[in-house]
Structure formats: structure tokens, C-alpha cells
Amino acid sequence: MDEQVRATANIRRVAEAAGVSRATVSRVMNGHATVAPELAERVLTAARALDYAPSQVARSLALGRTATIALIVPDLSNPMFQDVLRGLSLAAGADGHRLLIAESNEQVEDEEVLALEARRRCDGVVLASPRLPTADLERLVPQLAPLVLINRTLAGVPSLSVDYAAGIQDLVAHLLSLGHRRIVYLAGPPASTSNSERLDALVRLSNNAFALTQIACGATFENGHAVAGEVAGSGATAVIAYNDMVAFGALSGLHELGVDVPGQISVTGFDDIPFARFTTPPLTTAAVPRNTLGKQAWHQLHTQLTGPTAPEAVAFRPRLLVRGSTGRSTS
Amino acid sequence: MDEQVRATANIRRVAEAAGVSRATVSRVMNGHATVAPELAERVLTAARALDYAPSQVARSLALGRTATIALIVPDLSNPMFQDVLRGLSLAAGADGHRLLIAESNEQVEDEEVLALEARRRCDGVVLASPRLPTADLERLVPQLAPLVLINRTLAGVPSLSVDYAAGIQDLVAHLLSLGHRRIVYLAGPPASTSNSERLDALVRLSNNAFALTQIACGATFENGHAVAGEVAGSGATAVIAYNDMVAFGALSGLHELGVDVPGQISVTGFDDIPFARFTTPPLTTAAVPRNTLGKQAWHQLHTQLTGPTAPEAVAFRPRLLVRGSTGRSTS
DNA sequence: CTGAAAGCGCTAACAC
DNA sequence: GTGTTAGCGCTTTCAG
Numbered sequence: 197m198d199e200q201v202r203a204t205a206n207i208r209r210v211a212e213a214a215g216v217s218r219a220t221v222s223r224v225m226n227g228h229a230t231v232a233p234e235l236a237e238r239v240l241t242a243a244r245a246l247d248y249a250p251s252q253v254a255r256s257l258a259l260g261r262t263a264t265i266a267l268i269v270p271d272l273s274n275p276m277f278q279d280v281l282r283g284l285s286l287a288a289g290a291d292g293h294r295l296l297i298a299e300s301n302e303q304v305e306d307e308e309v310l311a312l313e314a315r316r317r318c319d320g321v322v323l324a325s326p327r328l329p330t331a332d333l334e335r336l337v338p339q340l341a342p343l344v345l346i347n348r349t350l351a352g353v354p355s356l357s358v359d360y361a362a363g364i365q366d367l368v369a370h371l372l373s374l375g376h377r378r379i380v381y382l383a384g385p386p387a388s389t390s391n392s393e394r395l396d397a398l399v400r401l402s403n404n405a406f407a408l409t410q411i412a413c414g415a416t417f418e419n420g421h422a423v424a425g426e427v428a429g430s431g432a433t434a435v436i437a438y439n440d441m442v443a444f445g446a447l448s449g450l451h452e453l454g455v456d457v458p459g460q461i462s463v464t465g466f467d468d469i470p471f472a473r474f475t476t477p478p479l480t481t482a483a484v485p486r487n488t489l490g491k492q493a494w495h496q497l498h499t500q501l502t503g504p505t506a507p508e509a510v511a512f513r514p515r516l517l518v519r520g521s522t523g524r525s526t527s
Numbered sequence: 528m529d530e531q532v533r534a535t536a537n538i539r540r541v542a543e544a545a546g547v548s549r550a551t552v553s554r555v556m557n558g559h560a561t562v563a564p565e566l567a568e569r570v571l572t573a574a575r576a577l578d579y580a581p582s583q584v585a586r587s588l589a590l591g592r593t594a595t596i597a598l599i600v601p602d603l604s605n606p607m608f609q610d611v612l613r614g615l616s617l618a619a620g621a622d623g624h625r626l627l628i629a630e631s632n633e634q635v636e637d638e639e640v641l642a643l644e645a646r647r648r649c650d651g652v653v654l655a656s657p658r659l660p661t662a663d664l665e666r667l668v669p670q671l672a673p674l675v676l677i678n679r680t681l682a683g684v685p686s687l688s689v690d691y692a693a694g695i696q697d698l699v700a701h702l703l704s705l706g707h708r709r710i711v712y713l714a715g716p717p718a719s720t721s722n723s724e725r726l727d728a729l730v731r732l733s734n735n736a737f738a739l740t741q742i743a744c745g746a747t748f749e750n751g752h753a754v755a756g757e758v759a760g761s762g763a764t765a766v767i768a769y770n771d772m773v774a775f776g777a778l779s780g781l782h783e784l785g786v787d788v789p790g791q792i793s794v795t796g797f798d799d800i801p802f803a804r805f806t807t808p809p810l811t812t813a814a815v816p817r818n819t820l821g822k823q824a825w826h827q828l829h830t831q832l833t834g835p836t837a838p839e840a841v842a843f844r845p846r847l848l849v850r851g852s853t854g855r856s857t858s
Numbered sequence: 859c860t861g862a863a864a865g866c867g868c869t870a871a872c873a874c
Numbered sequence: 875g876t877g878t879t880a881g882c883g884c885t886t887t888c889a890g
Contacts, residue, residue: 221868222870226869231875235876253647255869257867258870296595297616297626298626299613301620313625317584445805538885548862549884550885554885585884586885588867588884589884591866864886867882868881874876874877
């Protein structure tokens with residue numbers, strides 16, 4: 197019968213069917229106050245009959261906004277970005293905005309074009325691009341704005357970061373309170389700024405308060421596992437791992453060596469990944485508020501979208517979670 | 528000086544600056560073969576000078592396609608969907624398509640409008656909606672097409688699922704080969720179809736080959752942990768957990784009870800979540816090819832976008848991963 | 859090979 | 875209140 201109807205109805209068809217102008221259809225569809233109830237009813241009926249729903253693309257063009265934002269991340273398999281994504285998605289969704297997501301797959305050289313391309317389809321960008329050179333980023337800012345940066349700062353741009361130093365400070369204070377005075381740090385990737393922030397904080401704090409040694413390690417379970425022997429032989433009574441994965445590996449390696457945690461040595465992680473509570477023993481760590489980062493990212497973007505605002509750079513303090521992997525120093 | 532230039536250049540401005548028509552600018556920007564090199568050069572220069580990049584929204588409207596697809600999931604924190612997302616994102620991205628993502632946050636009643644809304648902004652949909660009633664889904668199909676279903680099937684719609692029965696079969700075969708004849712199943716949520724698929728497969732296989740018992744459990748670490756005592760007292764020599772998290776909990780509980788795994792009892796999981804290789808002992812499990820699901824989803828959507836195709840329903844067989852948590856039966 | 863002009867579907871002044 | 879009309883920025887026949 198009506199084979200041609202399947203070609204997704206548009207506003208004109210509805211207008212014709214309802215015997216009104218397109219403007220009226222538009223008004224009704226957008227709930228614009230004043231349309232005679234009788235007309236509104238006719239429009240709604242026609243719309244329903246034709247399975248009509250306004251084209252968001254056309255709408256976006258006419259309005260000059262898309263009600264969509266983009267998240268650009270280097271790696272979707274990183275729990276950090278997964279949670280940021282989730283927080284962002286929920287928060288933006290609650291305010292009626294869609295989320296476009298672009299992953300650079302760690303290809304820094306692609307990030308610029310990815311971000312620009314994404315920005316052209318939406319109203320603003322949340323960018324997590326730890327490795328993009330600052331100069332490039334600065335050049336990009338005007339074209340990406342409204343923009344929110346995750347885990348890095350730049351003058352004049354709103355940003356959300358994690359205060360790694362504060363987290364380390366809490367971890368250290370906790371260990372000191374347990375009597376530990378010889379601490380070994382299992383260092384993360386040397387190039388990573390999150391590693392140097394942690395290390396810097398440690399060095400700063402160690403000043404007389406405790407003896408700090410360092411073992412080059414990495415960011416993975418295997419890395420942590422591999423240095424377990426070295427840790428056991430280091431004479432340290434406590435280890436601060438670069439992150440939870442490394443701590444997890446160290447825990448596993450120490451277990452195999454018959455070293456009791458926390459009886460003989462205490463171990464802390466960093467991040468509070470989902471499995472940190474399930475290790476044996478459960479891992480004492482500094483919880484990075486990843487979800488909050490996402491929520492706040494939307495908040496900051498939202499305010500930029502609705503009006504002019506002063507850029508803010510906020511750093512979130514991780515939360516110390518004391519679990520079973522740390523105990524009183526016995527030496 | 529040129530304050531008004533900041534209002535993002537459009538095609539007309541570039542055309543004027545280059546002294547050509549908008550059509551020519553369009554041709555150049557799209558690499559359309561034949562434009563005099565000299566003109567092309569002028570256009571490119573002007574575009575560069577004005578920081579011009581075509582509006583993707585306008586382009587989408589004119590072309591009738593957005594080069595964007597949507598993924599609808601109930602819960603982004605579920606590792607299953609995270610990996611599907613990742614596979615989909617990478618695959619679609621490689622073919623120059625963007626990804627819109629919508630999370631229903633488990634609110635089934637929102638999924639319909641979410642999906643429809645998303646569909647209006649893009650060219651196709653990948654839908655993972657395990658709980659949406661079939662009748663509703665059927666009604667939705669025409670409006671969502673091109674469409675690919677994840678983990679559920681529907682006549683006439685391409686879909687990608689996991690063959691849970693096959694995974695169970697492999698697990699059972701593995702256990703039988705190790706001499707196990709008394710197996711206990713730690714059941715997942717009763718309402719979940721993935722639980723009943725596993726259970727059905729077990730019941731079917733148990734016929735004379737082995738004694739099957741069942742313990743009501745759940746889907747979490749805590750659930751698995753809680754039934755460790757019951758498992759130990761069950762007389763079974765092997766346990767098949769609903770999923771890895773449950774197996775993980777059981778492992779932990781058995782450890783605390785001093786029950787040796789796999790010495791006294793073997794344990795298997797299902798899914799191969801990222802941490803399954805790191806448990807003590809590492810978990811034997813059936814790996815669900817989550818990434819492949821995402822990749823294939825793009826593949827199926829892509830073919831639909833490029834031409835008419837017969838819908839396909841493909842089920843992926845999990846891969847048996849034998850690790851340290853299973854061993855020869857000693858009883 | 860290039861330009862003029864119509865149109866994608868919707869919104870928003872502006873009139874009536 | 876409702877319709878007319880002029881865009882939003884781009885693509886694409888169709889002439890020349």
C-alpha cells in the first residue's frame with residue numbers, strides 16, 4: 197500500500213498530513229507554548245501515524261548546536277578512562293546530551309586530527325591526551341573549545357587532575373604511623389609524568405623521615421612480579437608500588453617466595469582498580485576518584501556551554517584505603 | 528585586528544577568499560578529482576589561512592549520512608560491554624566512522640527512547656539490550672535499522688552471540704579428562720538467560736557422564752566467597768562457576784578454609800576477565816571473545832550500510848583456557 | 859573544468 | 875495563534 201511512506205517521514209509530510217504549516221509542526225514537536233490544542237492534537241496524531249521524529253542532524257544545523265559532546269582518550273582498555281567515560285556518559289546523558297567517543301589507540305600523532313574531527317560534530321570536547329606535546333595542544337585549544345582537559349593542565353583551560361602527590365603523602369603517613377622507616381618504591385614507566393609526580397613526592401617526603409630506595413619496575417602485574425625477589429632482599433619493611441597492578445604482581449611474587457604480607461613486609465598500590473579489594477591480602481591503596489573526574493568533566497563543560505566562565509583547574513585528592521596489605525613494622 | 532574571523536570560517540568565506548565558487552571549495556575539500564591545480568592550491572591556502580574545516584553537521588544533512596554509528600548498552604562498567612565498545616570503536620574508526628555511545632544504566636524502560644534518539648543522529652545501531660522485551664524490540668527494528676544485536680537473536684536481524692553451551696561443553700570435557708565425576712555448578716542469577724544456557728548445557732551433558740549438583744550463588748565475588756564452605760562440603764571434586772568473579776570468590780574462600788586448589792578441588796570460571804590469569808592459582812576458564820564481538824558488529828553493520836544483505840546470526844564459541852586452577856581428580 | 863542554483867530537514871524572525 | 879520565508883553550511887546536478 198503505502199510503500200513510499202517508509203522513507204522516514206519529514207516535517208513537511210507531517211505538516212501536510214495535519215493540514216498545518218511546518219512551523220506549527222516544529223512548535224508542537226518542541227513543546228513550544230502556544231499552539232491551539234486542537235491543532236497540536238492533529239499534529240501529534242499525524243506524527244504518530246507517520247512514525248515521525250525530527251531529524252537531529254537538520255535540527256543541529258538549524259540550531260547551531262548538537263547536544264553532543266566528545267570524549268577523546270588514548271586507550272579505552274585503561275580502567276581510568278573507562279570510569280571517566282562512564283561518569284561522563286551518565287552525567288551528560290542526564291542533561292540530555294549525547295556522547296561521541298574517539299580512541300586514538302595510543303597513536304599520539306592521530307590525536308590531533310581525531311579531536312578536531314570529533315569537535316566538528318559536537319559542541320565541546322573532553323580531552324585525555326597525556327602525551328600530546330604541549331605546543332601542539334596550545335595550538336589546538338581555540339579550535340577545540342569548549343574544552344576540558346583530563347589529567348593535565350594548561351593555562352586558560354579548565355582541567356581535572358589527580359593530586360598524586362597528596363595520595364603519596366597519605367600512603368607515606370599511613371606507613372610511617374605503622375612504624376615503617378625503610379620504604380622501597382617500585383617505579384613506573386620513566387617517561388610517565390604520573391610516575392615522576394609520585395617519585396618527586398616521595399623524595400620530598402623522605403627527607404629524614406624514612407629511608408627511600410627505588411627499584412625500576414613498570415606498570416604491569418608482570419613487572420611487579422619480576423621484582424619480588426629484589427624487594428624481599430632490599431631490607432625495606434614497606435613497598436609503595438607505582439600502581440595497583442604492580443602491587444598485585446609484587447604480592448603474588450612475594451607469596452611465592454614465602455614472604456608474608458603484611459607480616460614481614462607491607463605493600464601499597466595506587467588507583468584502587470576494581471580488583472584491589474580482592475587480592476590476598478586485600479590491597480591498601482590510594483583511590484583515584486575516576487568516576488568523579490568524568491562527572492566533573494561534564495559539569496565544567498556544561499557551564500562552558502551555557503555561558504562564559506573562568507577556566508578552573510581542579511585537582512582531586514585520592515582517598516586512602518587501608519586494607520589488609522599493610523601492617524605494623526616488625527623490625 | 529580580525530576579530531570577526533574567529534567565528535569559524537565557513538565554505539562561503541573560503542570561496543570568497545580564494546576567489547572561486549563554493550562548489551569548487553567543496554570539490555577541493557573532498558579531493559574530487561578534477562579541479563585545476565592552480566585553483567586547488569588557492570583554495571587550500573585560503574582554507575588554511577582561515578582555519579577552515581567543513582561542518583560535519585551540514586555535510587551530514589546534505590549527504591544524508593553521518594559516518595557515525597551508535598552503541599547502546601545497559602551498563603558501561605560491565606567488562607563485556609567495555610570490550611565490545613573497544614572492538615567496535617577501533618573497527619569503525621578504521622573505516623572512518625565515529626561512535627556515539629548511549630548507556631541506559633540498566634533502565635530498560637529508557638532503552639527504547641535512547642536507542643531511537645541515538646539512531647536519529649547516525650547511520651546505524653549496535654544494540655546490546657538483554658532485557659528489552661522481545662515484542663518491544665520487534666516493533667523497534669524497522670526504526671533502528673541498520674541494526675546489529677549483541678547477545679540476543681531475533682528473526683531477520685543480524686546478531687552476534689556467545690555460544691555458552693559450547694563453552695560449558697569444553698569446560699566439562701576438560702574436567703572429565705582429568706577424571707572428575709562429581710561436579711558442582713555455582714549458579715548465576717536465576718533470571719539471567721546466560722545462566723540458564725549454561726545450566727541447560729550442564730544438565731544435558733551430565734547424563735550418566737558425571738554427577739551434577741547445583742548451588743544457588745550469583746554473579747559476584749562475594750557470592751562465590753560465601754558458598755566456599757558449601758562447596759568444600761559438597762563432595763564434588765570440581766566446581767564450575769557461573770563466571771570468573773564467582774570463581775574468584777570461591778578460590779578466595781576455599782583458600783581461607785585451607786582447601787587446596789587444584790589439589791583437593793578444581794575450579795573453573797567463565798568469561799576470562801582481565802584478572803583471571805592473575806588469581807592464585809590462575810583460573811581455568813572459557814574465554815568469551817568480547818573484542819571480536821565488537822569488531823564483527825562493525826563488520827555486519829558496515830556491510831548493511833554499503834548494500835543490502837541477508838541478516839546473519841553468528842554465535843562465537845568461547846575458547847577454553849586451561850590454567851592452574853584445574854587438576855587431576857584425586858578421589 | 860567551473861559556477862549557479864536547488865535542496866537536505868529543521869528553526870526562528872517576522873508578518874498577518 | 876499560525877503561516878511565510880529566509881537561512882544553518884554543505885553537496886550536487888546541470889549549464890556553460
